[in-house]
Amino acid sequence: MDKKERRVLVLFVDNSAGVLNRITLLFSQKGFNIETITCSVTCVPSISRMTIVTEGDDSHINQVIKQTSKLIEVHSVHLIDSSNSIIRDLLLVKIEINDSNRRKACDITNSYNGLILDIGNKSITVEITAPSSIIDGYLEALKDFNILELSRTGVTSIQLGDDVPNMNIINNFEY
Structure with missing residues (x-):
């Protein structure tokens, strides 16, 4: 059985109205808690970098990544390796x-x-x-x-x- 751990996800998303709302709504609908969330524009003004901290086992985190990756405004989702970050x-x-x-x-x-x-x-x-x-x-x-x-x-x-x-x-x- 996988151990629940605090995980950090980085999403690269469209920098447009409603994107943050759609992502947080998805987390809520799937029963995923967001401990912290930060979001800011990258060096490309049309793309924002969103950092989300959540807690879960490997199965939970893989589901979060798959679900958020399906959103059209999400360009990529990365699980941060805390030992290399x-x-x-x-x-x-x-x-x-x-x-x-x-x-x-x-x-x-x-x-x-x-x-x-x-x-x-x-x-x-x-x-x-x-x-x-x-x-x-x-x-x-x-x-x-x-x-x-x-x-x-x-x-x-x-x-x-x-x-x-x-x-x-x-x-x-x-x-």
């Missing part, structure tokens, strides 16, 4: 501080390689770009603090090495 999430967080805990908040942030963007009298604003597990650990380390505001981008990724999964798609379009 850079996978990152971005966190922006505003933490309530006072004179007695300001140093501790800065020390925790520094230990997670966070970037302090703003220090006010009553709050500190931090940016961390890291794998999701590191960000989760940072937020756990802040459990004694009051988080005033938090925003996460969701996962994005890029494959290591010279292999470029979207090169055929990009070569077929004019800039």
Whole structure:
């Protein structure tokens, strides 16, 4: 029996209205959960790169790939090999501080390689770009603090090495 794992899929899709809705609707109709989703235009303005994190065993993931590949707006679907990729999430967080805990908040942030963007009298604003597990650990380390505001981008990724999964798609379009 296959083990359920967190998986990262990259889809190259038409950059047009309604595509994101059709893909998320397909996931919903098939009972697939989307943990995170990010989408942005590629170097070809008519193509977007969508990164979707879902959880499932091999059978589940193969079904997701087959179903999304059938959509006319989807040019390709790739399962990211996490051992051969850079996978990152971005966190922006505003933490309530006072004179007695300001140093501790800065020390925790520094230990997670966070970037302090703003220090006010009553709050500190931090940016961390890291794998999701590191960000989760940072937020756990802040459990004694009051988080005033938090925003996460969701996962994005890029494959290591010279292999470029979207090169055929990009070569077929004019800039």
